[in-house]
Amino acid sequence: MLVALLPGDGIGPEIITQARRVLDALAIEGLVYEEALVGGVAYKAVGHPLPPATLDLARRADAILFGAVGDPDCDALERHLRPEQAILGLRKELGLFANLRPAKMFAELADASTLRPEVASAIDLMIIRELNGDVYFGEKAMRTTADGQREGYDIMSYNEGEVRRIAHVAFRTAQARRGRLCSVDKANVLETSQLWRDVMIETAADYPDVVLSHMYVDNAAMQLVRNPGQFDVIVTGNLFGDILSDQASMCVGSIGLLASAALDGAGKGLYEPIHGSAPDIAGQxxxxxLATVLSAAMMLRYSLGLPDQADRIEAAVARALAGGARGADLGGTMSTAQIGDAVVAAL
Ligand SMILES: NC(=O)c1ccc[n+]([C@@H]2O[C@H](COP(=O)([O-])OP(=O)(O)OC[C@H]3O[C@@H](n4cnc5c(N)ncnc54)[C@H](O)[C@@H]3O)[C@@H](O)[C@H]2O)c1
Ligand SMILES: CC(C)[C@H](C(=O)O)[C@@H](O)C(=O)O
Ligand SMILES: [Mg+2]
Structure with a gap:
């Protein structure tokens, strides 16, 4: 089994190092790793954020463990050369359309949430974000209007096939959990969302055991902090899912805790923390x-057929947290490597 390791920029290499240590401690037979450049480091080395050799490795691999991309030095580059294009390109080129972003409160962290403990302790939800469409991948450009103003535009669209395939993932995920699916859209304003809602309702006919509800995205953002315990599975588009998942991360204590899987529906997956390259704390x-360590656990579960090893990592993270393994983001003093030590010791 080949795992592509793509550490990327900023804190990417630091967090991937710790995830790799945890994987190594499991001594899984037959697991091999190959590393490649991605993001700003790749642009600086070879002139492109997603070099052909990296894309080729990602295609050959059974799974991809990804750190983060993003470098303030690159923010003025033409868009197609910016580090972020690497992660967008991998998702699109590999057809990784289903993004699973689970948020569950670790009991040991109830005090770390910005929500009151009795509100936060009820959080056990899964955000399913569509990852290959929406305003992210529509036509976009800058142009000049007739009266000489600069104008930027980005076309938002979904076709029904794109919505239906993510709907099936979401309904099946809800079936395997508590049977409740909340579809989040903006159907009161956007045609894209009206189609989204119509297709969700049509697909529901195949899943009579799942209770489907709908919520506008503005209300969903409010409900996530008012009463996050009401959610089981949330399914939403690319942009709304991006925003709501960062919000959900803070509800469980830190953006440094939320893992994700980007799946193609056929076993291949890219696994990464939901956060970015955090240039403000890089190298310190x-x-x-933990978000990356938990992403490695998702990789073992969803792509490598090793659910018991995944459970082992997740249990070790819970034990490490119970033992006080907290960095500055959770009000503690431990370094990145010390948190890695604590997880390895708890395996
Ligand atoms: N998938 C990705 O690679 C990805 C995701 C999000 C943002 N980005 C990129 O990352 C760069 C920075 O973006 P941003 O600042 O908006 O978001 P960010 O997620 O990198 O950081 C937001 C805040 O959270 C903190 N933070 C993030 N991860 C943390 C961790 N593991 N531990 C402790 N604190 C953590 C950061 O220090 C920062 O204060 C940008 O270039 C952006 O495009 C990349
Ligand atoms: C870096 C960016 C392109 C990316 C996204 O918007 O999908 C990030 O925010 C994420 O959540 O993975
Ligand atoms: Mg994001």
């Missing part, structure tokens, strides 16, 4: 590696 040993 302050990054929380």
């Amino acid at each position: 040993g302050k990054a929380n590696p």
Whole structure:
């Protein structure tokens, strides 16, 4: 089994190092790793954020463990050369359309949430974000209007096939959990969302055991902090899912805790923390590696057929947290490597 390791920029290498240590400690037979450049480091080395050799490795691999991309030095580059294009390109080129972003409160962290403990302790939800469409991948450009103003535009669209395939993933996920699916859209304003809602309702006919509800995205953002315990599975588009998942991360204590899987529906997956390259803390040993460690657990579960090993990592993270393994993001003092040590010791 080949795992592509793509550490990327900023805190990416620091957090991938810790995830790799945890994987190594499991001594899984037959697991091999190959590393490649991605993001700003790839642009600086070879002139492109997603070099052909990296894309080729990602295609050959059974799974991809990804750190983060993004570098302030690159923010003025033409868009197609910016580091972020690497992650967008991998998702699109590999057809990784289903993004699973689970948020569950670790009991040991109830005090770390910005929500009151009795509100936060009820959080056990899964955000399913569509990852290959929406305003992210529509036509976009800058142009000049007739009266000489600069104008930027980005076309938002979904076709029904794109919505239906993510709907099936979401309904099946809800079936395997508590049977409740909340579809989040903006159907009161957007045609894209009206189609989204119509297709969700049509697909529901195949899943009579799942209770489907709908919520506008503005209300969903409010409900996530008012009463997050009401959610089981949330399914939403690319942009809304991006925003709501960062919000959900803070509800469970830190953005440094939320893992994700980007799946193609056929077993291949890219696994990454939901956060970015955090240039403000890069290279200082302050990054929380747990989102990446938990992403490695998702990789073992969803792509490598090793659910018991995944459970082992997740249990070790819970034990490490119970033992006080907290970095600055959770009000503690441990470094990135010390948190890694604590997880390895708890395996
Ligand atoms: N998938 C990705 O690679 C990805 C995701 C999001 C943002 N980005 C990129 O990352 C760069 C920075 O973006 P941003 O600042 O908006 O978001 P960010 O997620 O990198 O950081 C937001 C805040 O959270 C903190 N933070 C993030 N991860 C943390 C961790 N593991 N431990 C402790 N604190 C953590 C950061 O220090 C920062 O204060 C940008 O270039 C952006 O495009 C990349
Ligand atoms: C870096 C960016 C392109 C990316 C996104 O918007 O999908 C990030 O925010 C994420 O959540 O993975
Ligand atoms: Mg994001």
